[in-house]
Amino acid sequence: MGFFHRNTSKQTSRVKKLLELALSRLAMAQRPRLARKSISRGDVSQLLALGHLHRALLRAERVIEEDNMLQAFDIIELYCKRLIEHAAELDKPQECSENIREAAAGIMFAARWCSDLPELLLARTILADKFGSDFAETAKEGTGIVDPMLVWKLSGDKTTMELKKKVTKEIAAESNILVDFSEL
Template identity: 30%
Template sequence: MPAQFPLAKFKVELKLASSRLQFLQAKHNSLATKARRDIALLLEANKHASAEIRVEGIIREDLHVEAMEIVELYCELLCTRAGLIDQAQNDAGLGEAIHSVIYASSRVEVKELPRIRDMLGAKYGKELVKKAMSNEDGLVNERLLKKLSLDPPSKALVRMYLKEIAAAYSVDWVHDDSDDGKPSGGLGVLADVSPPAEVDEVEAESEEIEESEGSKEPEDAKEPESDDAQLPSPPTTMASLPSVPTSKNANNPATSANNPTPVVVRAKKPLSPVKKPLKKTPSPAKPESKQSATDDGTPSMDDLQRRFNALKGL
């Protein structure tokens, strides 16, 4: 004889699950509001790539909150119709609710849902639980399947979220539709863009002006056919060399028609050997003679002796 279904405990678990789902929805909504504000700051700072990555997390959180809303509705439905579950005859209207709650029990962070799944498994068998977990019978709510899907959000949905966030926080942001969203690695491909007609007309006029100016150039401005024809032939002998002027004006020759740029030629002086100065040996200082004269002009005895010796020599 099968065990009796714990109807009272089943209803308590459903009510606790509904309350916890409501609390989690409010928590996720508050976190999403703060995340939206951060994304608005990224858009204002022109950090579009970071904003797109962050907004994917917000989209996933919003989808998870919507999935919790669906599961909450099914928990309330099962709590209301709990008396039908206790009956021997199965109710066809409860099939989608039972399969959806079992499917979400391992995908939503509510600890009461696994206990509800075990109670339903004890009532309807483990085979039903296995089929509901993989949606083998296709009775799980389609909206719930999409909300709990692990597929990344589409680019269109990401851009729509960014546009709404920018509008909500008054951020001037316009998405470039030509951007495919793939990183270029810093190497872009230039598009084949033809210049406007006005640019072509201006270029054509400038080319005509250059051609007309080129045709009006004077003949004197033309380059000679050969530069070698105007250069004088170099002298072949020493006699044909020009003599260097020796006058005083040779260092400053005057400009003439034949010599528009005179060149000053200075004669080189022969180098003479440099004589080193002879070192002079200092002569011994003569001893100072004694006082040659007295203060009154009278010759001293030494002067008289020298004079006497000089007279004797004569």
């Protein structure tokens, strides 16, 4: 019994270290995405000023993609911090609170979508061992306890025409440019 308990504590310690590494890498991964988002917003503004509405809408798609990934990073950061703070609960996965289970499921789901954070793949393996294969499969699919907002931000078609128009309008308003979508 003592051997298994010690092994679990070692795994918990490893997950904690991996999540701490993921947090530090997350800060680095956000910087280029913020820069790309800013550049894309500038491009949309310039394209609108030149009267290239269709091209501006295409560029707005990039703004949306970067913004979604940045928002997903915020959720992942929250989950990493939650699991680090409550790592002791991971030693008894059956007794984990709903918040810890949601954080673990979120990390397991995000691991597939965030190539910027390779530590999440290793953490997912350990969390799958702790919570079981059924929980891991459900989490990897993005169903069940995984936050639907995280699933939506990381996967699926997020750039509808209405959303592109909304972002384009916002950027146009910031630049004092009138936009007429009737010509589309």
